[in-house]
Amino acid sequence: MPSSFDAIIIGAGLSGLVAACELADAGRNVLILDQESGQNIGGQAFWSFGGLFFINSPEQRRMGIKDSYDLAYRDWMGTAAFDRKEDYWPRKWAEAYLAFAAGEKRSWLHERKIRFFPVVGWAERGGYAATGHGNSVPRFHITWGTGPGLISPFVHRVYEAVKKNLITLKFRHKVSDLIIENGIVCGVHGEVLEDDKKLRGLKSSRIKTGEFNFYAQAIIVTSGGIGANKELVRRNWPERLGKAPENMLCGVPDYVDGSMMEICQKAGARMINPDRMWHYTEGIKNYDPIWSNHGIRILPGPSSLWFDAFGNRLPAPFFPGFDTLGTLKYIMQTGYDYSWFILNQKIISKEFALSGSEQNPDLTNKSWRLILGRAFGKSATAPVEKFKKQGEDFIVKNNPDDLIAAMNTLTGNNLIDSKSLINEIKARDMETIHSFSKDRQISAIHAARKYRGDRWIRTAKPHPILDRGDGPLIAVRLHILTRKTLGGIETNLYGQQLDKDGNP
Ligand SMILES: Cc1cc2nc3c(=O)[nH]c(=O)nc-3n(C[C@H](O)[C@H](O)[C@H](O)COP(=O)(O)OP(=O)(O)OC[C@H]3O[C@@H](n4cnc5c(N)ncnc54)[C@H](O)[C@@H]3O)c2cc1C
Known part of the structure; x- marks a missing residue:
């Protein structure tokens, strides 16, 4: 079959856009295909913190x-x-x-x-x-401007190249097969999906209206990971992390469906390390979801106290922001797939950020006024305060007994013994009244605050959490949240897919 394009790129996420820009700059004729509509150009990176x-x-x-x-x-x-x-x-x-x-x-x-x-x-x-x-x-x-700031120059360049007929963009084109002739992948086959004008990030229709075949000298797969495909996440769940969680929130849009993995495998590509994934342990349910089962990750500073489902404090070094996969393994060993942060208003104001461009209007809209509010305000950022009020995983109370009673009510399993948990917090609080400490989390906070960045906007001065002046008390139920796929198609440094014998 004669090639109509120098290259076909499958996926108009950031990777696909960057590859397309480089090829267009080199004068190549490129076709970009994506199963989603043009509203979703830039893929996950738009939603990212950048x-x-x-x-x-x-x-x-x-x-x-x-x-x-x-x-x-x-x-x-x-x-x-x-x-x-x-x-x-x-x-x-x-x-x-x-x-x-x-x-x-x-x-x-x-x-x-x-x-x-x-x-x-x-x-x-x-x-x-x-x-x-x-x-x-x-x-x-x-990135100044977070995810939208990161994708914007590439989106702009792609549309400039479209005007020069160097790039052709075809949205709502879902690739379902790679075409092989004489042992060489020379094209793609797939389905045209019905037009869908839904806003960015919303789950789109899968109704098929036609089929397509396109041919090129090179086929570039930039189709993202598997994070929205619970079935694939479970099937590949690493043995070392124990049983896959019963409940997981989804940290990526529905189109991160991993569909190209199997298609590439069928065409002879070697898939390696499918069990290597990066899921977060600080997921909260989005009260205003965009995609299915939408969860948001808290990007925590180091001061919140972390407890398992039974109300036992997580051991060192499983402090917020220290070792995600180690903490995930520890949590899964408890037999429950959720855990708790306990903190107070002073900590949430200084230390809670939420991952996602839409959750950070100050950085996304490049507003120094809002950023100064984040650094010096008594409240947390507006999106965090909204979650505190409306998020089903947040509990806000004025005293520890009420807080723990509400935690037990939320889960309905009465696993937490109020007395021992309060003792744990009181013991920790006593460690904050001087600059010495045997509590490794407090020592880590002192060390973090030697860094200006942490002191200014990320890490509250160690203080007693139960101190009423810094209240109210806050508990946050944390879920496992899918996000990154680390395994995938094996390639050499030219990005060429390798077969089982290691040949491109
Ligand atoms: C909320 C959030 C916060 C994040 N924060 C950060 C961060 O701070 N730092 C960081 O490094 N990373 C972050 N990430 C991760 C990062 O954004 C992604 O790893 C990256 O954007 C992936 O880009 P990609 O182009 O490879 O894939 P994607 O953006 O997933 O794009 C793949 C595209 O391929 C299309 N596609 C898939 N299969 C097919 C098919 N069969 N046919 C046609 N089209 C197909 C999809 O529709 C999609 O548009 C974050 C992600 C999210 C969601």
């Missing part, structure tokens, strides 16, 4: 953070803990990505007019030995 990983950036240096490729390399290896034969290419990708993040990544984005919030955040703080999991230093750079 948190980016850079190493030794100007933002880090201005905040007094000394970072280096070597430090980041050790952190990455300690976190990924590559230990399988299949990790050959993932390790190579990690090394290439680290070099990119320490090298041209920031300037490449900067040239494309993307800017960054000056205070660098600290994700996955670790808490083990220096060779273990986590980031030794803050590296989470928030």
